[in-house]
Structure formats: structure tokens, C-alpha cells
Amino acid sequence: MLKKRIAFRLITIILFWHLFPTLSHAVENNQGIVELRILETTDLHADLVNYDYYQTKTNQRVGLVKTATLIHQARSEAMNTLLFDVGDHLKGNPLGEYLARIRGMQKGKVHPVYRAFNYLNYDAIAIGNHEFNYGLKFLNTALKGAKMPAVNANVFSVKKNKPYFAPYVILKRNVVDLSGRHHELKIGVIGFMPTQIMSWDRANLDGKVFAKPIVDAAKEFVPVMKADGADIIIALAHTGISNEAYRPDTENAVYYLTQIPEIDAILAGHSHSTFPGPIFQNLPNTNLESGAINGKPVVMAGAFGNRLGIIDLQMEHRAGKWKVLEGTSQTRPIADDNGLPLVKRDKRLFKLVKREHEETVDFIRKIGL
Numbered sequence: 001m002l003k004k005r006i007a008f009r010l011i012t013i014i015l016f017w018h019l020f021p022t023l024s025h026a027v028e029n030n031q032g033i034v035e036l037r038i039l040e041t042t043d044l045h046a047d048l049v050n051y052d053y054y055q056t057k058t059n060q061r062v063g064l065v066k067t068a069t070l071i072h073q074a075r076s077e078a079m080n081t082l083l084f085d086v087g088d089h090l091k092g093n094p095l096g097e098y099l100a101r102i103r104g105m106q107k108g109k110v111h112p113v114y115r116a117f118n119y120l121n122y123d124a125i126a127i128g129n130h131e132f133n134y135g136l137k138f139l140n141t142a143l144k145g146a147k148m149p150a151v152n153a154n155v156f157s158v159k160k161n162k163p164y165f166a167p168y169v170i171l172k173r174n175v176v177d178l179s180g181r182h183h184e185l186k187i188g189v190i191g192f193m194p195t196q197i198m199s200w201d202r203a204n205l206d207g208k209v210f211a212k213p214i215v216d217a218a219k220e221f222v223p224v225m226k227a228d229g230a231d232i233i234i235a236l237a238h239t240g241i242s243n244e245a246y247r248p249d250t251e252n253a254v255y256y257l258t259q260i261p262e263i264d265a266i267l268a269g270h271s272h273s274t275f276p277g278p279i280f281q282n283l284p285n286t287n288l289e290s291g292a293i294n295g296k297p298v299v300m301a302g303a304f305g306n307r308l309g310i311i312d313l314q315m316e317h318r319a320g321k322w323k324v325l326e327g328t329s330q331t332r333p334i335a336d337d338n339g340l341p342l343v344k345r346d347k348r349l350f351k352l353v354k355r356e357h358e359e360t361v362d363f364i365r366k367i368g369l
Ligand SMILES: [Zn+2]
Pocket: 088, 128, 129, 130, 238, 269, 270, 271
């Protein structure tokens, strides 16, 4: 009996000595290593429902009610996540038209696009060029219903010579590292859009706002964000990806934003493309496997909710400083190439926007569109 007990103790001690250094080593290595998943929708163009209003039938290739399911999945796979929309979300389909031109935005009413964003808990959104199509008054009234900050750094008020919207926000988030410890991370989020708004929306904007070149605005505000405490900077860049020679009025400025050292990740949009994706195979300094341009993680999630964009950042928090160690990007589709659905729709979200969806369908039937 005694022998047995001694043997058991010996085994326990041996096991302890073997296991403990490995365990403590693993914990030590993972301490301060934080994985942050950044999710993107862009260019939704008011496609909340998987529906084609022109043909009045279901369309499995579009709709935030579908992307929402991908958002829930992507969140469940990660410890720390953020969700952003990169703009052009209010206009582009009959639902958007019906809300703006027929029903109008009454004070205190929440636009269904922002109702959907509130439900999905977006952390911040960017203003896209199409947000101006119904005029500044409509946009400002609609934005009052959005619970998350809306950012843009390159549209300035003529009267005040200051950014018309909040140029950036610093989001304070509690993140968990791989060893289970909590850290506070200050995430700087900045927004941009093409300067072409001044000709595209002259009637709505002339004399009220002016647009600065995207890269100039980035260089103006990035040092301010750092001074304001941003540990990392994410750009909500409502602008496409091209390596055409730089011009101040370049419409697609992502390539040049990747060259600004303090920007850590770029969520792109506007051109309705998919990045990483084969159409960018000839873009210089681009890795389509990891989804990086000039070493920076970039993602563009198509349009109309057809894809969810994902950037995974691995970061290290040591001695009070944050460092991005690695970044990869990918997009996930809601349907396959034949238009067959890959996910079900989020029923709760559909219920939240059903009324305006049905009113739009009724309206179309009435006018015989
Ligand atoms: Zn756009």
C-alpha cells in the first residue's frame, strides 16, 4: 500500500515537472498576443433583403440578411471582432429610392439600413459618395438613427473649413489575448471617399462642402490620431484599388494608402470588386494568398452584401506598446458561382426590415415598374 502511494507521488512529481515547464512556457509565449478579426461590408446599396425589386423575385446573390449569417459565423470563430461598413449603403435599389423619395425620412424614425446596422452592432461606418445623392439634409436626418459613429476625413465644410463629419474615431475595446488576459486596445478608425463627389453631386454639395485628396487627408489626420492615442489604425476607404500613377484626384487610392506606415489595415470599397481576387493578379507588390498590398492587409467585399470581408490581425502587446505581427485577408460569399445559396438568411434581421421591404414591393406593383 505504502509502496503504491510512494510510486503514485513519484509519478505525480515527474509528471508535474514535465508538464509544468511546458505549460508555463506556452502561457508565457501567448501572453500579450492578441488576435483581432475585422469584418467588412461595403457598397450594400440598400440591398438589405435577398430580393430583386426589378424582377420582383428572390435573388440569392444579394442581401445583408444573408451576409448577417456570415457575420454571426465569423464572430463565433474569433475571440475579438470588429464590424465596419465602408459606405454607399443608402442608395442603389428601389427600397432606397422609396425611402428617400416617396416615404421620406421623418425625425425620430430610423432608416431600415441603420436599423439593420444597429441590430448587427456595427462598430463604425464610413460615408460613401452615394450617401450624398438624396442631399445633405436627408443624410443628416438618417444618420441620427445610426447608433455607431460615421466617419469621413476628406469632405470639409466650406463655412467652417473643417471636416464635415467626424474625420476619425478612437474605439476603446477590451481584447483578450491567447492566454486569456484582458488588454485595452485603442483602435483608430478613419474614413475616405473619392473627391469626384464635387462633380457627381454638384447640385447637392456646391457651396456647402469641398473634398480634399484622399492621401492628403490621410497624411493630415493619421499623426493626429496617433497623438490622440490610437494603438492601431484601420482605414474605411470608400475607394478602389489601382496602381495607376498617383494624382491628387485619384478615384481609387487604396494602393497609395497602403504606403502610409501608420495605417495597419484597409477596408476598401466603391469599385464593387473582390480583394483578394484574381483580377488583381498583376498588381505590383501584392500577395493574393495573404491578401496584402505593399505588405498591408487589404480587403474588399464585393457589393450588395454578396460577400463578407475579413481581415485577421495578430498583434503583440508588450511593455505598453502594440505591434502588428501579421495580417491576412479573405472574403466569404453568400452564394456559389451559380447563384445557389451558401447560407440561410438571418430571420430576426429580415423581420426588422420586412415592413419597408413589403412597402417597396407594393409600391413597385402599384406603379407597374
Ligand atoms: Zn462609391
